[in-house]
Amino acid sequence: MADITPQTVTGELVTLRDYWRYAISRFNAAELGFGHGTTTAGDDAAFLLLDSLDLPIDTLDPFLDARLLPHERQLLAERIDLRVTSRKPSSYITNHAYIQGVRFFVDERVIVPRSHIGEILFSEYLGEHGSSFLPDPFSVESAVDICTGSGCLAVLAAKFFPHATVDATDLSSDALDVARINVNDHEVAEQVSLFEGDLFAPLAGRTYDLIITNPPYVDHEAMAGFPAEHRAEPAMAHDGGADGLDLVRRILDDAGSYLNPQGGMLCEIGSGREILEEEYPHLDFFWVETAQSQDAVFWITAEALGVA
Known part of the structure; x- marks a missing residue:
């Protein structure tokens, strides 16, 4: 996991579901803290991804299998990595x-x-x-x-x-x-x-x-x-x-x-x-x-x- 970069991720992951699963795995492995509107890795990952894409933050299911555009994949991969490496709350990343x-x-x-x-x-x-x-x-x-x-x-x-x-x-x-x-x-x-x-x-x-x-x-x-x-x-x-x-x-x-x-x-x-x-x-x-x-x-x- 530590050797994976945003560039390699975007070549492998295609759908929002892919990025959500990947983010949860990264967040759990890094033992991130929550409590800024979310309480679990799954909820925090959903917020980070949906808000980054300007999608409703409480409506994950309809979008899970949507294929993402290349620039969207790059954005999500970078923000997942930033959440782990900086340990900033997701709200600071999406503003x-x-x-x-x-x-x-x-x-x-x-x-x-x-x-x-x-x-x-x-x-x-x-x-x-x-x-x-x-x-x-x-x-x-x-x-x-x-x-x-x-x-x-x-x-x-x-x-x-x-x-x-x-x-x-x-x-x-x-x-x-x-x-x-x-x-x-x-x-x-x-x-x-x-x-x-x-x-x-x-x-x-x-x-x-x-x-x-x-x-x-x-x-x-x-x-x-x-x-x-x-x-x-x-x-x-x-x-x-x-x-x-x-x-x-x-x-x-x-x-x-x-x-x-x-x-x-x-x-x-x-x-x-x-x-x-x-x-x-x-x-x-x-x-x-x-x-x-x-x-x-x-x-x-x-x-x-x-x-x-």
Whole structure:
């Protein structure tokens, strides 16, 4: 396997099925890490191949036996080899990541987006009976995304809250450059404003109907054990301090000053529920269940945060 080059591969492999099988074998042999929207070698290989060919990433079967053109074979062989040799997440290789089927541009300047909050917004607002706890989407006039990264949640907020102005902040100017690409690509530039700064710092005097935030929340022990794929991402996008909750605490302590009455905050925190509930026993957290977790995201109202 180590002696096989992209050039020799393209002479032997013809169909998408050939490249999928080959990629799975290479990924397993290299013991790659996953967790950027995929959890297995098969799923990661499918994403890399389909997205590289601009095919729907969740529809592999109809294309498996399609014969590929020479330039397509070359592209796939090179990207399979790059995935193995660089151990970069596949999203960095294709420059795309998806939240509930919505495509976003990404590169090494931002973490690969995989927030539970995207799933929550889709399930709450596209569900049969509407949201059980979030405000009516047409009543939201202002929203903010703290630690926006690639800007994906700010873009989704603009789509789900059509009457809202949406602000988004990040400490990284590089991340905001990527966010600007996504804001423009999704044609929400008139609705979304980007601010560089530390959490709420650039927003003095502003208040919102809704705060959305997916801050860094990985603890130092977990970061020390990261596979190469996770180490390829910006460390500051993961680093939540010794127990992972440094930024979550700061956001929680300040959020009330930036919320309108009847508003609230949706915050992703990873695995820190017990710590947070012990430190803030007076706060009424509503923990939101997702496909992957029952307590990685909480909703808290402005009233619970002391907003009169």
